């Protein structure tokens with residue numbers, strides 16, 4: 001391969017710049033080539049509407065993908081949870097690096113934990129998935145909380161707590177880690193309380209499907225277990241015919257007996273945003289050795305969830 005700089009297309013938000021910068025360093029290491037960041041503005045960055053109102057999936061990624069397809073940039077880094085499950089013609093996921101903390105967290109006033117929030121506390125989140133699970137937990141544990149739809153980047157959301165408009169906001173640990181604000185977390189939510197979004201905490205590195213040299217080089221950053229796990233989670237999401245703004249949580253992990261890994265477990269939840277109804281199920285299977293096996297695990301869980309009425313809890317379909 002040449003020693004020309006590789007062009008990495010990135011959104012200009014603080015989170016996107018942070019994760020692109022981190023991947024740029026890693027890619028530079030494995031390829032020996034300099035990596036140059038190319039800023040691209042997306043519809044998701046400029047729209048003032050709530051994500052759920054924009055509807056559809058992938059508002060953040062379309063502009064990046066267009067730039068890749070036009071050959072204006074060589075590769076792009078996405079938060080996997082923002083990536084639509086359909087892989088567009090002409091592009092490929094060259095690597096899914098090792099996932100970091102997949103949990104959701106609370107940033108609350110006065111260092112409060114979720115379960116210590118006072119009656120009537122206002123918790124900001126624009127995510128139907130988070131609303132459904134927080135409200136469901138509140139109902140079954142006698143908490144009196146109010147979820148308030150908010151939008152904006154991570155700094156803006158934390159700002160709602162700092163300026164006293166909200167008692168707490170819900171965010172992803174991974175995003176806070178990447179922008180260096182993890183210290184502001186007041187409570188890490190157990191995945192038994194709130195299942196993360198499919199793919200949460202993982203990144204996807206995408207490039208043109210015909211760029212074999214680059215695909216091979218970026219492949220050095222791939223973590224096969226993370227890829228198997230997120231493949232199962234995204235297969236569940238796809239089989240539920242839900243989009244990335246649907247109230248669907250999912251997490252795949254490995255079950256071990258001592259040091260010996262036995263199985264992959266996939267947990268999933270769908271719920272109404274008021275938390276009054278949920279379908280939450282789990283399945284296990286052999287640790288996938290192929291993507292097809294990981295996909296099958298997701299489809300199997302989706303079928304069981306649909307048989308228990310999951311479709312009726314998801315509201316309007318994204319497509």
Ligand SMILES: NCc1[nH]cc(CCC(=O)O)c1CC(=O)O
Nearest residue numbers: 079081171172174175200201202
């Ligand atoms: N919805 C926006 C978004 N997309 C990715 C992350 C960061 C976490 C990740 O990469 O999974 C966030 C912020 C958040 O949900 O708090």
